[in-house]
Amino acid sequence: MRKNEIKREQSINALVDTALKLFSQNGYEATSIRMIAKEAEVSLGLMYNYFKSKEELLLEIFRRGSEDIHMSFEEGLANSEANVSEVAQHINQTVRLLKEKKLFWKLLHGIRMQTTVVHALKTQIEEQAKLIETKIKQNLSTAGFPHPELEAKLLFASIDGMASHYLLLDNYPIDDVASLLIRKYDKQ
Amino acid sequence: MRKNEIKREQSINALVDTALKLFSQNGYEATSIRMIAKEAEVSLGLMYNYFKSKEELLLEIFRRGSEDIHMSFEEGLANSEANVSEVAQHINQTVRLLKEKKLFWKLLHGIRMQTTVVHALKTQIEEQAKLIETKIKQNLSTAGFPHPELEAKLLFASIDGMASHYLLLDNYPIDDVASLLIRKYDKQ
Amino acid sequence: MRKNEIKREQSINALVDTALKLFSQNGYEATSIRMIAKEAEVSLGLMYNYFKSKEELLLEIFRRGSEDIHMSFEEGLANSEANVSEVAQHINQTVRLLKEKKLFWKLLHGIRMQTTVVHALKTQIEEQAKLIETKIKQNLSTAGFPHPELEAKLLFASIDGMASHYLLLDNYPIDDVASLLIRKYDKQ
Amino acid sequence: MRKNEIKREQSINALVDTALKLFSQNGYEATSIRMIAKEAEVSLGLMYNYFKSKEELLLEIFRRGSEDIHMSFEEGLANSEANVSEVAQHINQTVRLLKEKKLFWKLLHGIRMQTTVVHALKTQIEEQAKLIETKIKQNLSTAGFPHPELEAKLLFASIDGMASHYLLLDNYPIDDVASLLIRKYDKQ
DNA sequence: AATGAATGAGACTTCATTCAT
DNA sequence: TATGAATGAAGTCTCATTCAT
Numbered sequence: 001m002r003k004n005e006i007k008r009e010q011s012i013n014a015l016v017d018t019a020l021k022l023f024s025q026n027g028y029e030a031t032s033i034r035m036i037a038k039e040a041e042v043s044l045g046l047m048y049n050y051f052k053s054k055e056e057l058l059l060e061i062f063r064r065g066s067e068d069i070h071m072s073f074e075e076g077l078a079n080s081e082a083n084v085s086e087v088a089q090h091i092n093q094t095v096r097l098l099k100e101k102k103l104f105w106k107l108l109h110g111i112r113m114q115t116t117v118v119h120a121l122k123t124q125i126e127e128q129a130k131l132i133e134t135k136i137k138q139n140l141s142t143a144g145f146p147h148p149e150l151e152a153k154l155l156f157a158s159i160d161g162m163a164s165h166y167l168l169l170d171n172y173p174i175d176d177v178a179s180l181l182i183r184k185y186d187k188q
Numbered sequence: 189m190r191k192n193e194i195k196r197e198q199s200i201n202a203l204v205d206t207a208l209k210l211f212s213q214n215g216y217e218a219t220s221i222r223m224i225a226k227e228a229e230v231s232l233g234l235m236y237n238y239f240k241s242k243e244e245l246l247l248e249i250f251r252r253g254s255e256d257i258h259m260s261f262e263e264g265l266a267n268s269e270a271n272v273s274e275v276a277q278h279i280n281q282t283v284r285l286l287k288e289k290k291l292f293w294k295l296l297h298g299i300r301m302q303t304t305v306v307h308a309l310k311t312q313i314e315e316q317a318k319l320i321e322t323k324i325k326q327n328l329s330t331a332g333f334p335h336p337e338l339e340a341k342l343l344f345a346s347i348d349g350m351a352s353h354y355l356l357l358d359n360y361p362i363d364d365v366a367s368l369l370i371r372k373y374d375k376q
Numbered sequence: 377m378r379k380n381e382i383k384r385e386q387s388i389n390a391l392v393d394t395a396l397k398l399f400s401q402n403g404y405e406a407t408s409i410r411m412i413a414k415e416a417e418v419s420l421g422l423m424y425n426y427f428k429s430k431e432e433l434l435l436e437i438f439r440r441g442s443e444d445i446h447m448s449f450e451e452g453l454a455n456s457e458a459n460v461s462e463v464a465q466h467i468n469q470t471v472r473l474l475k476e477k478k479l480f481w482k483l484l485h486g487i488r489m490q491t492t493v494v495h496a497l498k499t500q501i502e503e504q505a506k507l508i509e510t511k512i513k514q515n516l517s518t519a520g521f522p523h524p525e526l527e528a529k530l531l532f533a534s535i536d537g538m539a540s541h542y543l544l545l546d547n548y549p550i551d552d553v554a555s556l557l558i559r560k561y562d563k564q
Numbered sequence: 565m566r567k568n569e570i571k572r573e574q575s576i577n578a579l580v581d582t583a584l585k586l587f588s589q590n591g592y593e594a595t596s597i598r599m600i601a602k603e604a605e606v607s608l609g610l611m612y613n614y615f616k617s618k619e620e621l622l623l624e625i626f627r628r629g630s631e632d633i634h635m636s637f638e639e640g641l642a643n644s645e646a647n648v649s650e651v652a653q654h655i656n657q658t659v660r661l662l663k664e665k666k667l668f669w670k671l672l673h674g675i676r677m678q679t680t681v682v683h684a685l686k687t688q689i690e691e692q693a694k695l696i697e698t699k700i701k702q703n704l705s706t707a708g709f710p711h712p713e714l715e716a717k718l719l720f721a722s723i724d725g726m727a728s729h730y731l732l733l734d735n736y737p738i739d740d741v742a743s744l745l746i747r748k749y750d751k752q
Numbered sequence: 753a754a755t756g757a758a759t760g761a762g763a764c765t766t767c768a769t770t771c772a773t
Numbered sequence: 774t775a776t777g778a779a780t781g782a783a784g785t786c787t788c789a790t791t792c793a794t
Contacts, residue, residue: 117218241769538718
């Protein structure tokens with residue numbers, strides 16, 4: 001019967017969305033299943049019909065988040081503007097993604113410092129970071145920067161720091177900061 | 189009696205140090221008071237003679253951390269080298285502090301995303317950030333940068349991002365990245 | 377429709393068999409309804425069409441088990457061998473039943489100590505035991521034993537203990553033990 | 565300070581004694597920590613100051629029970645009566661122990677059928693049984709029985725069955741049954 | 753007849769905190 | 774001052790059972 005599948009899907013989505021919101025707001029540990037269930041307007045135990053544990057729910061959030069980011073980047077590549085440098089495009093895309101998936105990024109930035117939380121995530125997060133850095137390096141290499149390896153580390157840090165501040169502060173002028181950053185690298 | 193005061197001081201220091209270590213390692217929520225007391229070799233009851241709650245302990249960590257940082261910055265100013273730009277000095281000092289107080293920075297970066305945890309901290313953290321940004325702005329202004337406000341935001345983000353990556357990754361070449369960053373701003 | 381009735385019968389049998397298997401293996405409390413339904417490949421909801429509770433399922437197991445035992449004993453009586461004492465026949469039948477319905481006996485022996493679990497069972501179990509003891513007493517009386525009442529208690533205990541050990545241990549030589557027991561009582 | 569130790573001991577004993585009572589009555593699974601705490605008149609969480617888990621509490625019960633039995637047997641050996649056969653003495657001691665530690669035996673007989681519950685116990689229980697059987701075999705050997713191995717299995721079963729019935733039924737005349745059993749083996 | 757989504761009480765366990773000694 | 778026994782609220786998770794479809 002199809003109805004069941006729809007209800008199932010709805011419940012799962014409500015749980016994942018609510019959990020993302022609360023985890024990113026309060027942190028993983030400080031958010032209780034009870035809070036999630038109440039805010040998602042489902043019963044306390046329902047989560048456990050679909051996820052083996054609270055941790056599994058967190059992993060699902062990251063699974064979806066990673067996929068979204070991946071897709072969004074691919075999409076961005078397809079629509080690349082002709083007269084814009086690769087570095088500029090990378091930064092612009094990051095900014096766009098930050099705005100679109102703000103909660104996910106907040107969760108990511110809040111959780112990545114904690115050694116203990118979810119070992120499975122650590123690896124995943126680090127690999128993704130490594131990937132981004134590599135991409136930046138290639139872009140800088142293409143743009144003719146000397147020492148692209150080190151330059152990539154710096155640019156990655158700048159972008160990441162900007163992201164942190166955007167996530168942390170209200171009314172952070174990320175567009176302006178990003179523009180300035182782009183100018184610095186385009187000017188070469 | 190002087191002996192008691194010394195012991196008291198020692199116990200408090202052991203508690204604060206251990207708490208910092210564990211909080212920065214596992215996160216505030218995931219670290220129990222019991223773990224801290226046991227690792228600091230102080231009895232649970234005694235601990236509550238010194239700190240009236242877990243939160244109080246966290247606040248004391250931040251009090252000390254902030255003071256340390258403040259002092260260290262002052263100290264740095266005193267020993268300012270003649271032929272080094274203010275921007276360069278700021279960055280160098282930050283790197284030095286990161287290395288000296290790594291655990292504290294890790295805790296700070298791990299906790300600052302969480303809206304809920306300890307509201308008292310939020311204000312303190314934000315004020316400190318504002319202070320640093322202002323200082324950077326002054327330095328950039330002195331150095332003749334146009335738009336020092338926006339430039340400060342970007343440089344602060346770059347420094348902060350670099351710090352995050354240093355705290356996050358083993359063997360991050362922070363000295364090299366910092367040098368490169370300095371070069372970019374000194375070259376003007 | 378006949379087809380439905382057959383399917384119904386099959387589902388019920390699968391449920392009862394699976395429940396017996398799991399109850400005897402893990403204990404009544406430690407076995408969840410879900411496990412039973414899944415292993416029997418019957419949906420959770422359907423199961424509640426057939427049994428209105430977990431306890432009802434347990435009761436059905438005992439209903440069937442008792443009936444099986446009863447029938448088997450009757451059957452044994454019909455085929456009684458001429459030159460074998462009644463005591464010997466009783467023991468032989470018990471051994472045969474143990475082998476045939478091992479899971480049921482295991483469940484019985486595992487559950488009968490628990491005062492709380494399913495009060496309805498207690499009475500049933502005790503009555504059945506009383507019946508067996510009476511039968512043994514008659515057999516011993518026939519065989520000319522003095523104090524048949526007390527002798528019956530002892531023989532019943534011996535048989536029951538042997539059964540326990542058979543259920544408990546792998547490779548228990550129940551045939552040999554039973555033969556020895558028979559010899560003791562036949563020798564008079 | 566000594567007072568603390570006494571309180572600690574008292575709480576632990578209350579917990580262990582109450583748990584033994586309730587486990588033996590209702591079964592391990594069907595007894596909740598809450599029930600134990602309430603009946604022992606301590607707070608819900610106290611158990612976890614002294615035992616890592618419910619299972620650990622069960623293990624402690626078995627540790628104490630086994631030790632008690634061991635000591636009691638040793639004690640019995642010391643006071644062995646001159647003109648009583650070893651077999652008779654073994655049976656008498658078992659009866660005495662059954663009466664003294666009825667709850668523990670009930671728990672043991674109730675739990676030993678369950679494959680799942682506490683794997684650590686299974687081994688312990690089986691080893692203890694093996695030990696008893698060996699002892700019985702030696703006694704029977706001394707008494708001149710042929711096939712002492714098989715005879716031991718039967719006698720062990722008889723004693724065990726008698727124990728089960730004593731534990732199961734009110735007013736079971738265990739002394740009479742035991743006497744009859746002794747007579748059968750002394751008569752040879 | 754049949755499904756499995758949904759519920760919420762209750763299980764075990766952890767934890768910050770209090771308090772008698 | 775110093776100890777750690779004691780508390781009970783709250784956390785995660787399981788479970789028998791109900792019910793809409």
